[in-house]
Amino acid sequence: MTAPHHAPMALLEVRDLGKRFDAAGGGDAPWVIRGMGFAVADGEFLTVVGPSGSGKTTLLNMIAQTDHPTEGEVFLRGERILHAGAPRLNPGWNRQIGYVTQEDNLLPWRSALDNVLYALRLVGADDAAGRERARDLMAAVGLAGFEDYYPHQLSGGMRKRASLARTLVYDPPVILMDEPFGALDAETKAILQHDLMTVWASKRKTIVFVTHDITEAIALGDRTLVVSRAPARVTLDQANDLPRPRRAEDVIVHPAFPPLYERVRAAIR
Numbered sequence: 001m002t003a004p005h006h007a008p009m010a011l012l013e014v015r016d017l018g019k020r021f022d023a024a025g026g027g028d029a030p031w032v033i034r035g036m037g038f039a040v041a042d043g044e045f046l047t048v049v050g051p052s053g054s055g056k057t058t059l060l061n062m063i064a065q066t067d068h069p070t071e072g073e074v075f076l077r078g079e080r081i082l083h084a085g086a087p088r089l090n091p092g093w094n095r096q097i098g099y100v101t102q103e104d105n106l107l108p109w110r111s112a113l114d115n116v117l118y119a120l121r122l123v124g125a126d127d128a129a130g131r132e133r134a135r136d137l138m139a140a141v142g143l144a145g146f147e148d149y150y151p152h153q154l155s156g157g158m159r160k161r162a163s164l165a166r167t168l169v170y171d172p173p174v175i176l177m178d179e180p181f182g183a184l185d186a187e188t189k190a191i192l193q194h195d196l197m198t199v200w201a202s203k204r205k206t207i208v209f210v211t212h213d214i215t216e217a218i219a220l221g222d223r224t225l226v227v228s229r230a231p232a233r234v235t236l237d238q239a240n241d242l243p244r245p246r247r248a249e250d251v252i253v254h255p256a257f258p259p260l261y262e263r264v265r266a267a268i269r
């Protein structure tokens with residue numbers, strides 16, 4: 001099955017996705033997500049906002065194939081890579097879909113660099129070239145000099161940087177990010193947002209970025225989706241063409257920002 005021909009082919013497409021978990025006491029569990037559909041263009045930075053518990057992590061888990069959909073399909077470059085009832089999952093779909101999860105999941109007994117190298121080892125690519133790439137990436141995400149630190153010796157922001165490096169090291173074209181900067185102070189958050197936009201622009205990734213923060217969603221995204229409370233579906237698909245390169249502090253004083261913010265905020269209610 002291929003994507004429809006009326007639009008340029010999306011890099012990633014979610015069609016009619018639905019999810020319900022098994023009910024604790026048997027019977028029919030409520031739908032967490034139902035009739036969710038959207039497409040992401042190659043190189044696009046898509047942000048997703050929605051209330052807590054609305055199914056954003058569940059959505060990313062299905063795209064990353066760490067969880068099964070109950071209904072629907074996911075396509076990558078027009079190829080169907082997941083459908084309800086698929087006999088088994090292929091997490092990360094052959095290294096095509098990287099996932100920076102809501103918790104950073106660094107291995108506590110490995111240094112920051114070894115966490116990145118471990119990701120390479122899992123895909124059989126921790127050769128000399130891979131190791132050099134890992135070191136370069138540590139520098140690219142601002143962790144030069146901290147390679148040998150263990151996760152408990154790193155700040156929250158540094159752990160997020162290490163998680164991002166671990167995802168970038170095997171070069172997936174699509175990267176899913178689940179509220180990566182949620183728990184950070186405003187200053188650290190602004191720096192990480194800036195560095196992420198730099199990495200995105202230079203490595204030409206396609207990003208699906210979940211956040212609670214409307215300002216962050218608009219500042220980072222080419223487009224912002226709002227998802228509703230359960231059952232989650234897309235209730236607003238808001239493009240913006242704020243000039244790039246962007247800095248969050250410039251975005252919020254741009255005349256186009258307040259109406260965008262207001263539209264997204266109204267859709268979340």
Ligand SMILES: Nc1ncnc2c1ncn2[C@@H]1O[C@H](COP(=O)(O)OP(=O)(O)OP(=O)(O)O)[C@@H](O)[C@H]1O
Nearest residue numbers: 021022032050051052053054055056057058059102
């Ligand atoms: N493994 C599971 N079993 C049963 N219910 C689950 C499971 N995982 C998530 N849920 C339920 O699905 C709903 C959506 O959860 P999810 O974690 O996707 O929300 P979220 O939008 O990511 O929230 P937050 O913004 O707080 O991270 C919640 O009601 C949650 O209780």
Ligand SMILES: [Mg+2]
Nearest residue numbers: 056057102178
């Ligand atoms: Mg979540």
